Amino acid sequence: MNGSWINVLLSCISIAVGIASGMRRVDSYAGYQVWRVVPSSNDQLKKLVNIGQEAELDFWRQPSTAGSPATFMVRPDQRSLLDTKLNDIGLEDYKIDLSDVQAVIADQMEANANVRKASRSAQRTVSTFDYSVYHPPSEVYEWMNMVVQEYNETATKHQIGVTYEGRPIYALTFKRASTQARPKIFIDALIHCREWITTASVIFMLKEMLTNPKYSHMMEDVDWYFVPMLNVDGYQETWTGDRLWRKTRSTGPSAECVGTDGNRNWDAFWSIVPGSSSDPCSSIYHGPTPASESEVRNLANYVLSFGDGYFDAYISTHSAAQMILYPYIYKENVTSKDDQALHEAAKLMSDAVRAVHGKEYVYGRGSTTIYPASATTTDWTYEVAKIVQSHTYELRDTGEYGHLLPPEQIIPNGEEYLEGIRALKDYVLQNFSG
Ligand SMILES: [Zn+2]
Secondary structure, three states: OOHHHHHHHHHHHHHHHHHHHOOOOOOOOOOOEEEEEOOOOHHHHHHHHHHHHHOOOEEEEOOOOOOOOEEEEEOHHHHHHHHHHHHHOOOOOOEEEEOOHHHHHHHHHHHHHHHHHHHHOOOOOOOOOOOOOOOOHHHHHHHHHHHHHHOOOOEEEEEEEEOOOOOEEEEEEEOOOOOOOOOEEEEEEOOOOOOHHHHHHHHHHHHHHHHOHHHHHHHHHOEEEEEOOOOHHHHHHHHHOOOOOOOOOOOOOOOOOOOOOHHHOOOOOOOOOOOOEOOOOOOOEOOOOOOOOHHHHHHHHHHHOOOOOOOOEEEEEEEOOOEEEEOOOOOOOOOOOOHHHHHHHHHHHHHHHHHHHOOOOEEEEHHHHOOOOOOOHHHHHHHOOOOOEEEEEEEOOOOOOHHHOOHHHHHHHHHHHHHHHHHHHHHHHHOOOO
Protein backbone atom coordinates (compact mmCIF):
# COMPACT_ATOMS: atom_id res chain seq x y z
CA MET A 1 0.00 0.00 0.00
CA ASN A 2 1.63 3.23 -1.04
CA GLY A 3 1.25 6.69 0.52
CA SER A 4 -0.98 8.18 -2.15
CA TRP A 5 -3.45 5.30 -1.78
CA ILE A 6 -3.64 6.00 1.94
CA ASN A 7 -4.26 9.66 1.16
CA VAL A 8 -7.12 8.79 -1.15
CA LEU A 9 -8.59 6.55 1.54
CA LEU A 10 -8.18 9.27 4.16
CA SER A 11 -9.80 11.90 2.01
CA CYS A 12 -12.75 9.55 1.35
CA ILE A 13 -13.14 9.23 5.08
CA SER A 14 -13.00 13.02 5.31
CA ILE A 15 -15.78 13.33 2.75
CA ALA A 16 -17.93 10.87 4.68
CA VAL A 17 -17.27 12.66 7.95
CA GLY A 18 -17.82 16.03 6.28
CA ILE A 19 -21.23 15.11 5.03
CA ALA A 20 -22.36 13.31 8.14
CA SER A 21 -21.14 15.65 10.85
CA GLY A 22 -22.76 18.92 9.78
CA MET A 23 -23.09 21.51 12.49
CA ARG A 24 -22.55 19.99 15.89
CA ARG A 25 -21.40 21.46 19.13
CA VAL A 26 -17.69 22.19 19.01
CA ASP A 27 -15.61 22.55 22.16
CA SER A 28 -12.46 23.78 20.47
CA TYR A 29 -11.85 25.40 17.10
CA ALA A 30 -8.16 24.46 17.11
CA GLY A 31 -7.04 24.14 13.51
CA TYR A 32 -10.23 25.62 12.08
CA GLN A 33 -9.69 28.39 9.54
CA VAL A 34 -11.78 31.02 7.79
CA TRP A 35 -11.20 31.26 4.04
CA ARG A 36 -12.18 33.98 1.60
CA VAL A 37 -12.85 33.59 -2.10
CA VAL A 38 -14.01 36.10 -4.69
CA PRO A 39 -15.97 34.37 -7.47
CA SER A 40 -15.48 36.32 -10.69
CA SER A 41 -18.41 34.95 -12.71
CA ASN A 42 -21.93 33.64 -12.15
CA ASP A 43 -20.73 30.21 -13.19
CA GLN A 44 -18.04 30.20 -10.47
CA LEU A 45 -20.59 31.51 -8.01
CA LYS A 46 -22.97 28.60 -8.69
CA LYS A 47 -20.14 26.08 -8.42
CA LEU A 48 -19.08 27.60 -5.10
CA VAL A 49 -22.65 27.33 -3.80
CA ASN A 50 -22.68 23.65 -4.84
CA ILE A 51 -19.40 22.99 -3.07
CA GLY A 52 -20.81 24.72 -0.01
CA GLN A 53 -23.88 22.49 -0.02
CA GLU A 54 -21.94 19.27 -0.56
CA ALA A 55 -19.41 20.03 2.16
CA GLU A 56 -22.03 21.68 4.43
CA LEU A 57 -19.75 24.67 4.69
CA ASP A 58 -20.49 27.17 7.43
CA PHE A 59 -20.55 30.40 5.43
CA TRP A 60 -19.77 33.54 7.44
CA ARG A 61 -20.44 35.74 4.44
CA GLN A 62 -22.74 34.02 1.97
CA PRO A 63 -21.80 33.82 -1.71
CA SER A 64 -23.63 36.77 -3.23
CA THR A 65 -22.67 38.34 -6.55
CA ALA A 66 -19.71 37.92 -8.91
CA GLY A 67 -16.90 40.13 -7.59
CA SER A 68 -18.08 40.03 -3.96
CA PRO A 69 -16.17 38.00 -1.40
CA ALA A 70 -17.64 34.96 0.33
CA THR A 71 -16.10 33.62 3.54
CA PHE A 72 -16.54 30.28 5.27
CA MET A 73 -15.11 28.26 8.11
CA VAL A 74 -13.05 25.19 7.26
CA ARG A 75 -12.54 22.25 9.62
CA PRO A 76 -9.02 20.78 9.74
CA ASP A 77 -10.21 17.57 8.04
CA GLN A 78 -11.80 19.53 5.17
CA ARG A 79 -8.76 21.58 4.15
CA SER A 80 -7.17 19.34 1.58
CA LEU A 81 -10.42 18.36 -0.13
CA LEU A 82 -11.61 21.96 -0.30
CA ASP A 83 -8.29 23.12 -1.66
CA THR A 84 -8.70 20.63 -4.52
CA LYS A 85 -12.32 21.56 -5.14
CA LEU A 86 -11.58 25.30 -5.23
CA ASN A 87 -8.70 24.62 -7.62
CA ASP A 88 -11.07 22.65 -9.85
CA ILE A 89 -13.35 25.66 -10.28
CA GLY A 90 -10.55 28.20 -10.74
CA LEU A 91 -10.68 29.67 -7.23
CA GLU A 92 -7.19 28.52 -6.27
CA ASP A 93 -6.14 31.97 -5.04
CA TYR A 94 -8.35 31.86 -1.95
CA LYS A 95 -7.14 33.87 1.03
CA ILE A 96 -7.01 32.70 4.63
CA ASP A 97 -8.68 35.37 6.80
CA LEU A 98 -8.23 33.49 10.08
CA SER A 99 -5.53 30.83 10.22
CA ASP A 100 -6.44 29.58 13.70
CA VAL A 101 -9.98 30.34 14.82
CA GLN A 102 -9.39 29.01 18.34
CA ALA A 103 -6.46 31.36 18.92
CA VAL A 104 -8.60 34.37 17.96
CA ILE A 105 -11.40 33.20 20.26
CA ALA A 106 -8.99 32.71 23.18
CA ASP A 107 -7.37 36.15 22.72
CA GLN A 108 -10.68 37.95 22.50
CA MET A 109 -12.26 36.10 25.43
CA GLU A 110 -9.28 37.01 27.60
CA ALA A 111 -9.15 40.69 26.57
CA ASN A 112 -12.91 41.03 26.98
CA ALA A 113 -12.89 39.34 30.41
CA ASN A 114 -10.10 41.60 31.70
CA VAL A 115 -11.89 44.80 30.71
CA ARG A 116 -15.23 43.57 32.07
CA LYS A 117 -13.61 42.69 35.37
CA ALA A 118 -12.15 46.19 35.69
CA SER A 119 -15.41 47.93 34.77
CA ARG A 120 -17.55 45.80 37.13
CA SER A 121 -15.93 47.35 40.20
CA ALA A 122 -17.66 50.68 39.47
CA GLN A 123 -21.31 51.38 40.26
CA ARG A 124 -23.12 50.75 37.01
CA THR A 125 -25.73 53.00 35.45
CA VAL A 126 -26.93 53.30 31.85
CA SER A 127 -24.32 56.06 31.39
CA THR A 128 -21.38 54.30 33.06
CA PHE A 129 -22.03 50.77 31.74
CA ASP A 130 -19.07 49.67 29.61
CA TYR A 131 -20.24 49.55 25.99
CA SER A 132 -16.77 48.78 24.62
CA VAL A 133 -16.88 45.11 25.63
CA TYR A 134 -19.24 42.20 25.05
CA HIS A 135 -21.57 41.23 27.90
CA PRO A 136 -23.00 37.79 28.72
CA PRO A 137 -26.78 37.22 29.05
CA SER A 138 -26.90 37.99 32.81
CA GLU A 139 -25.36 41.43 32.24
CA VAL A 140 -27.64 42.25 29.30
CA TYR A 141 -30.62 41.38 31.54
CA GLU A 142 -29.13 43.64 34.23
CA TRP A 143 -28.69 46.45 31.67
CA MET A 144 -32.34 46.18 30.62
CA ASN A 145 -33.37 46.54 34.27
CA MET A 146 -31.21 49.66 34.63
CA VAL A 147 -32.86 51.21 31.56
CA VAL A 148 -36.40 50.74 32.84
CA GLN A 149 -35.47 51.96 36.32
CA GLU A 150 -33.64 55.08 35.14
CA TYR A 151 -36.02 55.99 32.31
CA ASN A 152 -39.31 54.85 33.81
CA GLU A 153 -41.30 57.70 32.27
CA THR A 154 -40.85 56.39 28.75
CA ALA A 155 -39.34 52.91 29.02
CA THR A 156 -41.17 49.67 29.75
CA LYS A 157 -39.99 46.09 29.77
CA HIS A 158 -42.34 43.37 28.67
CA GLN A 159 -41.69 39.62 28.75
CA ILE A 160 -42.82 38.31 25.37
CA GLY A 161 -42.22 34.67 26.27
CA VAL A 162 -39.47 32.25 27.17
CA THR A 163 -36.82 30.42 25.17
CA TYR A 164 -36.75 26.66 24.65
CA GLU A 165 -34.71 26.28 27.85
CA GLY A 166 -36.99 28.65 29.79
CA ARG A 167 -35.04 31.92 29.76
CA PRO A 168 -37.15 35.09 29.55
CA ILE A 169 -37.22 37.04 26.28
CA TYR A 170 -37.85 40.76 26.82
CA ALA A 171 -39.01 43.63 24.68
CA LEU A 172 -38.06 47.17 25.70
CA THR A 173 -40.44 49.86 24.49
CA PHE A 174 -40.04 53.64 24.52
CA LYS A 175 -43.13 55.77 24.10
CA ARG A 176 -43.87 59.38 24.92
CA ALA A 177 -47.27 60.52 26.12
CA SER A 178 -48.73 62.18 23.04
CA THR A 179 -52.12 62.64 21.52
CA GLN A 180 -50.58 62.68 18.04
CA ALA A 181 -50.06 59.49 16.08
CA ARG A 182 -46.37 58.72 15.75
CA PRO A 183 -44.42 56.24 13.63
CA LYS A 184 -43.39 52.98 15.29
CA ILE A 185 -40.13 51.16 14.64
CA PHE A 186 -39.26 47.62 15.78
CA ILE A 187 -35.69 46.32 16.07
CA ASP A 188 -34.46 42.84 17.03
CA ALA A 189 -30.99 41.39 17.56
CA LEU A 190 -29.28 38.07 18.19
CA ILE A 191 -31.53 35.54 16.48
CA HIS A 192 -28.11 34.16 15.47
CA CYS A 193 -26.40 33.97 18.83
CA ARG A 194 -22.75 34.00 17.67
CA GLU A 195 -23.35 37.47 16.18
CA TRP A 196 -22.41 39.19 19.45
CA ILE A 197 -21.98 42.56 17.77
CA THR A 198 -25.74 42.76 17.17
CA THR A 199 -26.74 42.98 20.85
CA ALA A 200 -23.69 45.13 21.64
CA SER A 201 -24.72 47.58 18.89
CA VAL A 202 -28.37 47.77 19.92
CA ILE A 203 -27.55 48.55 23.54
CA PHE A 204 -24.90 51.10 22.54
CA MET A 205 -27.39 52.80 20.19
CA LEU A 206 -30.07 52.90 22.87
CA LYS A 207 -27.64 54.45 25.34
CA GLU A 208 -26.88 57.20 22.82
CA MET A 209 -30.59 57.80 22.17
CA LEU A 210 -31.20 58.08 25.92
CA THR A 211 -28.16 60.07 27.06
CA ASN A 212 -26.71 62.00 24.10
CA PRO A 213 -28.55 65.29 23.33
CA LYS A 214 -27.51 64.90 19.68
CA TYR A 215 -29.76 61.83 19.40
CA SER A 216 -32.57 62.63 21.83
CA HIS A 217 -34.77 63.58 18.84
CA MET A 218 -34.87 59.89 17.94
CA MET A 219 -36.84 59.19 21.12
CA GLU A 220 -39.07 62.22 20.57
CA ASP A 221 -40.01 61.51 16.96
CA VAL A 222 -40.90 57.83 17.08
CA ASP A 223 -42.13 55.01 19.37
CA TRP A 224 -39.51 52.28 19.62
CA TYR A 225 -39.76 48.55 20.25
CA PHE A 226 -36.60 46.54 20.85
CA VAL A 227 -35.88 42.86 21.43
CA PRO A 228 -32.12 43.18 22.07
CA MET A 229 -31.39 39.52 22.92
CA LEU A 230 -33.66 37.00 21.22
CA ASN A 231 -31.82 33.65 21.16
CA VAL A 232 -30.76 33.74 24.82
CA ASP A 233 -30.18 29.96 25.04
CA GLY A 234 -27.78 30.03 22.15
CA TYR A 235 -26.10 33.17 23.50
CA GLN A 236 -25.45 31.42 26.83
CA GLU A 237 -23.95 28.50 24.87
CA THR A 238 -21.58 30.87 23.03
CA TRP A 239 -20.27 32.18 26.37
CA THR A 240 -19.83 28.85 28.14
CA GLY A 241 -19.51 26.25 25.37
CA ASP A 242 -19.35 26.65 21.63
CA ARG A 243 -18.43 30.29 20.81
CA LEU A 244 -19.61 29.92 17.21
CA TRP A 245 -23.01 28.34 17.87
CA ARG A 246 -25.60 29.86 15.49
CA LYS A 247 -28.93 28.09 15.98
CA THR A 248 -31.47 27.71 18.78
CA ARG A 249 -30.96 24.97 21.40
CA SER A 250 -34.15 22.98 20.83
CA THR A 251 -33.86 19.24 20.46
CA GLY A 252 -35.63 18.03 17.37
CA PRO A 253 -35.70 14.79 15.44
CA SER A 254 -31.94 14.30 15.63
CA ALA A 255 -30.40 13.42 18.98
CA GLU A 256 -26.99 14.28 17.58
CA CYS A 257 -27.69 17.67 16.02
CA VAL A 258 -29.65 20.13 18.12
CA GLY A 259 -31.04 23.52 17.16
CA THR A 260 -32.85 25.19 14.31
CA ASP A 261 -31.78 28.23 12.32
CA GLY A 262 -34.20 30.84 13.68
CA ASN A 263 -33.78 32.89 10.52
CA ARG A 264 -35.13 30.00 8.39
CA ASN A 265 -38.02 29.15 10.73
CA TRP A 266 -40.59 31.94 10.18
CA ASP A 267 -44.02 31.15 8.82
CA ALA A 268 -43.50 32.74 5.41
CA PHE A 269 -42.08 30.84 2.42
CA TRP A 270 -41.01 28.15 4.90
CA SER A 271 -38.80 25.21 3.78
CA ILE A 272 -38.16 26.51 0.28
CA VAL A 273 -34.84 25.20 -1.00
CA PRO A 274 -32.06 26.04 -1.65
CA GLY A 275 -32.62 28.87 0.86
CA SER A 276 -32.88 26.44 3.80
CA SER A 277 -32.24 22.80 4.67
CA SER A 278 -34.38 19.93 5.99
CA ASP A 279 -31.27 18.31 7.51
CA PRO A 280 -31.25 18.86 11.31
CA CYS A 281 -27.45 18.86 11.22
CA SER A 282 -27.31 21.76 8.75
CA SER A 283 -26.47 25.26 9.95
CA ILE A 284 -29.52 26.46 7.96
CA TYR A 285 -31.97 23.77 9.20
CA HIS A 286 -35.47 25.22 8.92
CA GLY A 287 -36.95 23.23 11.84
CA PRO A 288 -39.69 20.56 11.89
CA THR A 289 -42.59 23.01 11.28
CA PRO A 290 -42.93 26.76 10.62
CA ALA A 291 -42.35 28.78 13.82
CA SER A 292 -41.45 25.60 15.72
CA GLU A 293 -38.92 27.60 17.76
CA SER A 294 -40.19 29.33 20.93
CA GLU A 295 -38.03 32.37 20.17
CA VAL A 296 -39.55 32.83 16.70
CA ARG A 297 -43.11 31.96 17.79
CA ASN A 298 -43.08 34.35 20.77
CA LEU A 299 -41.66 37.21 18.74
CA ALA A 300 -44.14 36.61 15.90
CA ASN A 301 -47.07 36.54 18.33
CA TYR A 302 -45.87 39.73 19.99
CA VAL A 303 -45.53 41.59 16.67
CA LEU A 304 -48.95 40.35 15.47
CA SER A 305 -50.62 41.26 18.78
CA PHE A 306 -50.49 44.91 17.66
CA GLY A 307 -52.29 44.17 14.38
CA ASP A 308 -51.33 44.13 10.70
CA GLY A 309 -49.16 47.01 9.57
CA TYR A 310 -48.95 48.52 13.07
CA PHE A 311 -45.20 49.09 12.72
CA ASP A 312 -43.75 51.40 10.10
CA ALA A 313 -40.37 49.68 10.01
CA TYR A 314 -38.78 46.47 11.26
CA ILE A 315 -35.03 45.87 11.39
CA SER A 316 -33.66 42.41 12.07
CA THR A 317 -30.01 42.81 13.06
CA HIS A 318 -27.30 40.37 11.95
CA SER A 319 -23.56 40.20 11.19
CA ALA A 320 -21.11 39.92 9.49
CA ALA A 321 -21.56 41.03 5.90
CA GLN A 322 -22.09 44.84 5.83
CA MET A 323 -25.36 44.66 3.94
CA ILE A 324 -28.88 46.03 4.08
CA LEU A 325 -31.33 43.55 2.55
CA TYR A 326 -35.02 43.94 1.84
CA PRO A 327 -37.77 41.55 0.59
CA TYR A 328 -37.97 39.26 -1.07
CA ILE A 329 -35.14 37.10 0.18
CA TYR A 330 -36.58 33.60 -0.34
CA LYS A 331 -36.30 33.34 -4.10
CA GLU A 332 -34.53 35.09 -6.95
CA ASN A 333 -36.36 37.47 -9.27
CA VAL A 334 -39.38 38.00 -7.05
CA THR A 335 -40.05 41.70 -6.66
CA SER A 336 -42.35 43.22 -4.06
CA LYS A 337 -44.72 46.09 -4.79
CA ASP A 338 -42.74 48.25 -2.36
CA ASP A 339 -39.42 47.63 -4.07
CA GLN A 340 -38.79 51.30 -4.80
CA ALA A 341 -39.57 52.60 -1.30
CA LEU A 342 -37.47 49.82 0.24
CA HIS A 343 -34.60 50.63 -2.09
CA GLU A 344 -34.78 54.33 -1.22
CA ALA A 345 -34.69 53.70 2.52
CA ALA A 346 -31.86 51.14 2.22
CA LYS A 347 -29.81 53.59 0.18
CA LEU A 348 -30.30 56.33 2.78
CA MET A 349 -29.15 53.95 5.52
CA SER A 350 -26.11 52.87 3.54
CA ASP A 351 -25.18 56.50 2.76
CA ALA A 352 -25.55 57.47 6.42
CA VAL A 353 -23.32 54.56 7.49
CA ARG A 354 -20.60 55.47 4.97
CA ALA A 355 -20.52 59.07 6.23
CA VAL A 356 -19.41 57.95 9.72
CA HIS A 357 -16.26 55.86 9.16
CA GLY A 358 -16.29 55.28 5.39
CA LYS A 359 -17.60 51.70 5.57
CA GLU A 360 -19.40 50.38 2.50
CA TYR A 361 -22.71 48.63 3.10
CA VAL A 362 -24.11 46.89 0.04
CA TYR A 363 -27.91 47.12 -0.19
CA GLY A 364 -30.64 45.64 -2.31
CA ARG A 365 -33.28 42.94 -2.63
CA GLY A 366 -32.14 40.05 -0.48
CA SER A 367 -32.43 37.22 -2.99
CA THR A 368 -30.21 38.89 -5.55
CA THR A 369 -27.85 40.80 -3.25
CA ILE A 370 -27.09 37.68 -1.23
CA TYR A 371 -27.85 34.02 -1.85
CA PRO A 372 -31.62 33.18 -1.40
CA ALA A 373 -32.71 32.40 2.16
CA SER A 374 -36.24 31.25 2.94
CA ALA A 375 -38.51 31.81 5.96
CA THR A 376 -36.46 34.75 7.22
CA THR A 377 -37.64 37.35 9.71
CA THR A 378 -37.61 40.05 7.04
CA ASP A 379 -39.81 38.22 4.52
CA TRP A 380 -42.21 37.41 7.38
CA THR A 381 -42.42 40.95 8.78
CA TYR A 382 -43.10 42.19 5.23
CA GLU A 383 -45.43 39.46 3.99
CA VAL A 384 -47.36 38.46 7.14
CA ALA A 385 -47.07 41.39 9.57
CA LYS A 386 -47.50 43.85 6.66
CA ILE A 387 -44.59 46.05 7.71
CA VAL A 388 -43.47 47.81 4.54
CA GLN A 389 -40.00 48.92 5.66
CA SER A 390 -38.65 45.48 6.56
CA HIS A 391 -34.88 45.06 6.39
CA THR A 392 -32.15 42.65 7.43
CA TYR A 393 -29.26 44.77 8.66
CA GLU A 394 -25.90 42.96 8.46
CA LEU A 395 -23.27 44.69 10.63
CA ARG A 396 -19.46 44.57 10.33
CA ASP A 397 -17.27 43.18 8.99
CA THR A 398 -16.83 41.57 5.57
CA GLY A 399 -14.73 38.65 6.73
CA GLU A 400 -11.53 39.81 8.34
CA TYR A 401 -12.82 38.78 11.77
CA GLY A 402 -16.35 37.77 10.81
CA HIS A 403 -18.29 36.69 13.90
CA LEU A 404 -15.24 37.34 16.07
CA LEU A 405 -15.27 41.11 15.67
CA PRO A 406 -12.77 42.54 18.21
CA PRO A 407 -14.23 44.56 21.10
CA GLU A 408 -12.35 47.68 19.85
CA GLN A 409 -14.76 47.76 16.91
CA ILE A 410 -17.97 47.70 18.98
CA ILE A 411 -18.24 51.48 19.38
CA PRO A 412 -17.22 52.50 15.81
CA ASN A 413 -19.65 49.88 14.51
CA GLY A 414 -22.32 51.12 16.93
CA GLU A 415 -21.83 54.71 15.74
CA GLU A 416 -22.48 53.62 12.15
CA TYR A 417 -25.50 51.57 13.16
CA LEU A 418 -26.92 54.53 15.08
CA GLU A 419 -26.59 56.79 12.02
CA GLY A 420 -28.13 54.13 9.77
CA ILE A 421 -31.14 53.75 12.05
CA ARG A 422 -31.42 57.53 12.40
CA ALA A 423 -31.62 57.79 8.59
CA LEU A 424 -34.37 55.13 8.56
CA LYS A 425 -36.24 57.03 11.27
CA ASP A 426 -36.02 60.26 9.24
CA TYR A 427 -37.32 58.47 6.15
CA VAL A 428 -40.21 56.89 8.04
CA LEU A 429 -41.08 60.21 9.70
CA GLN A 430 -41.10 62.10 6.38
CA ASN A 431 -43.40 59.54 4.79
CA PHE A 432 -45.68 59.11 7.81
CA SER A 433 -49.33 59.84 7.24
CA GLY A 434 -50.62 58.85 10.68
ZN1 LIG B 1 -27.22 36.19 11.11
